[in-house]
């Protein structure tokens with residue numbers, strides 16, 4: 180249990196945020212290679228219901244600055260809902276979520292939580308980047324414009340500066356030569372890398388990934404994962420929902436296993452993935468493994484075998500929803 | 509890239525260049541000549557000897573360099589084009605040779621000063637009513653999509669009223685506003701300060717009545733049409749913009765609207781072209797736009813058909829100009845929505861007569 184005091188501490192508004200004293204045209208951003216400091220995410224007693232359906236039933240989770248947290252769990256367990264709650268795309272029913280002590284979506288005043296108006300929520304969101312399963316790149320803008328848009332509109336950075344930074348970020352994800360391409364002219368993996376560059380453009384303290392590779396062809400998964408891996412070592416706090424177990428074991432500091440709106444267990448990958456304490460975790464992992472990255476001791480699967488060596492995330496690109504193991508029952 | 513499906517004409521075109529004839533290319537059955545089989549295509553995955561291309565041996569390197577693509581021919585299209593051409597010529601012939609159309613009279617009046625003045629009035633009405641219609645329409649559409657139910661129902665009510673009353677009635681009501689409200693007074697409530705005080709009939713000229721009538725009526729339709737375009741944009745775009753902290757105004761104007769334009773434009777140009785011709789309805793207000801002017805003239809000269817033809821040809825000219833504009837504006841907004849933009853008619857002509865390769869597939 181982390182001290183509640185850190186929850187109450189308010190951080191001063193970030194420099195350059197539109198809410199704070201009119202951002203000058205020359206508002207500067209740290210250059211792309213300066214690692215951004217990770218944020219501390221605290222999730223306390225979060226419940227979320229859609230009508231009668233309780234999707235999150237009391238989530239408590241502390242994510243230390245710079246830590247990489249991977250959330251695993253069957254389909255419908257509330258992983259996406261939790262991620263969306265962290266940047267307030269989905270307001271929670273009760274409980275609260277804070278980043279570096281700043282409550283997301285509310286202003287805390289003693290025992291009162293005042294709901295924030297949209298401009299303030301937008302300012303908070305600039306500290307929390309999000310990468311979507313379906314990329315959601317702005318289809319009418321080039322890769323460069325996609326990356327430069329948020330700094331220009333949300334932080335008031337001028338165009339030249341935003342584009343210079345966008346170029347650096349595109350180089351970072353290995354897409355320098357694609358800056359003039361429109362999203363539809365890019366492969367899925369390239370689109371997702373642009374989306375990561377776009378999320379990085381605001382220098383977020385926390386980056387959320389919702390199944391960043393499950394809309395990708397198996398060959399493209401690795402190019403995206405390697406970009407995420409490099410971010411993990413750069414010190415940004417990462418929260419990743421994925422079905423790539425071996426990737427989770429590789430990069431995660433903490434693995435969180437969720438089922439039916441609750442956290443079943445959490446801990447380092449060596450514990451949760453390799454020696455799960457709960458039966459539910461064990462069966463889930465077993466199903467993922469048999470379909471996925473279990474050591475291939477049988478004869479290599481034929482090319483037509485849907486449960487190919489790339490695992491459950493290997494659904495074809497035109498089939499955006501990957502089957503999580505629950506679906507395969 | 510070339511593929512085994514296209515016809516290679518090297519046999520016909522390059523026999524002089526050496527002993528190796530292109531004939532053996534033709535003998536290569538479709539599907540067995542993976543000239544450009546994607547590397548690592550799944551079907552190749554487990555086959556031994558992935559690099560089987562080297563052993564193919566059907567096409568030598570020199571041959572490969574000589575291969576030319578001949579574009580597919582479409583004989584059906586040529587036949588159809590000839591038929592359509594003949595039909596068009598026949599219609600045109602009767603049109604030109606029938607003396608009852610009195611082309612002489614048409615020519616005499618076509619650039620007459622009064623006609624040009626009427627034409628300018630028509631254009632002015634179209635531009636002003638169109639601007640009012642689409643400007644207000646955009647506001648109404650955004651209001652309608654607002655989370656506030658008050659704002660959205662105000663917009664709904666506006667559309668409901670202005671779509672349910674006939675345009676003619678609206679025009680006459682605006683023009684006769686002076687009968688309903690004799691004076692228009694604008695002042696600060698609860699004080700004696702008056703800002704404007706005027707007789708309604710002085711204010712309500714036929715021009716203003718026409719602009720209000722056409723513009724507000726247009727706005728009700730434009731609102732629905734813009735709203736439809738906005739709804740067609742994927743929800744994920746808005747979500748991504750919100751997650752990036754982009755303010756609401758920029759989300760609407762920079763992210764959603766440009767993408768909605770693709771759905772909006774074809775219908776919007778329909779509406780604008782409808783408006784050009786729709787302005788002729790304001791002849792009921794005796795406003796001297798193109799159609800009213802023509803009526804005045806044939807009332808005097810009795811040359812009804814040729815005068816109607818004068819107006820018609822002008823409407824055709826305006827509509828044609830708008831259609832060309834529409835093509836290029838639509839093309840602009842389809843950037844990013846299609847993988848490659850189709851060539852413009854101009855580029856196509858240049859490609860055809862300049863004999864430059866149209867596709868990258870044809871080796872130079």
Ligand SMILES: Nc1ncnc2c1ncn2[C@@H]1O[C@H](COP(=O)(O)OP(=O)(O)OP(=O)(O)O)[C@@H](O)[C@H]1O
Pocket residue numbers: 229232234252253254255256257258259260261503
């Ligand atoms: N807007 C909504 N309205 C109603 N129910 C919703 C809504 N969004 C999510 N749900 C429900 O909440 C539950 C959790 O959904 P969520 O998307 O968080 O699952 P998930 O763990 O991300 O699953 P997956 O692995 O399939 O992505 C599901 O039962 C879903 O049907």
Ligand SMILES: [Mg+2]
Pocket residue numbers: 258259260389390
């Ligand atoms: Mg999900």
